[in-house]
Amino acid sequence: NSKHMTEKNIVLTLISQHRVLQKELGGVAEELKMENPSGNKIKKLLDIFAKDLMAHLELENNTFYKELLKKMKEKGQDTTKTEQFIGEMDEIGEKVLKFLENYKEEAVIEKEIKEFQSNFEGIVDILVLRIESEEAGVYSYWGLF
Numbered sequence: 001n002s003k004h005m006t007e008k009n010i011v012l013t014l015i016s017q018h019r020v021l022q023k024e025l026g027g028v029a030e031e032l033k034m035e036n037p038s039g040n041k042i043k044k045l046l047d048i049f050a051k052d053l054m055a056h057l058e059l060e061n062n063t064f065y066k067e068l069l070k071k072m073k074e075k076g077q078d079t080t081k082t083e084q085f086i087g088e089m090d091e092i093g094e095k096v097l098k099f100l101e102n103y104k105e106e107a108v109i110e111k112e113i114k115e116f117q118s119n120f121e122g123i124v125d126i127l128v129l130r131i132e133s134e135e136a137g138v139y140s141y142w143g144l145f
Helices: 002-032 039-074 080-102 106-111 113-136 138-144
Strands: none
Touching: 002 039, 002 113, 002 138, 039 080, 039 106, 039 113, 039 138, 080 113, 080 138, 106 113, 113 138
């Protein structure tokens, strides 16, 4: 049944996107370890990360979460907690997008490198939390409904 196959693949796709996003953030972290981190290099890495993040959020929010809620409701499940979780995930997404917006200029990254570094670490922490929460939680519900 190809529909089931696609549904199974969506979770695998989302997880592999998570791994890519984590690797991209790792690249920024590596650059920040340098004596004089390059604003140019960081900007390029963040641009790639931003593009991949947008593609990920698009699939996750507009396909995965929509379908999951639909399937749960069809099975008569209470979706309150899941919707609350999705809301929390959205807030994290917005924080990350705001961070990317604040640091889209190479000059700003270089001028505020210390602040950038501390904000970047905060973003990595909340993204890791989001990724772990999704993979341990909603992604595993997918097969249940």
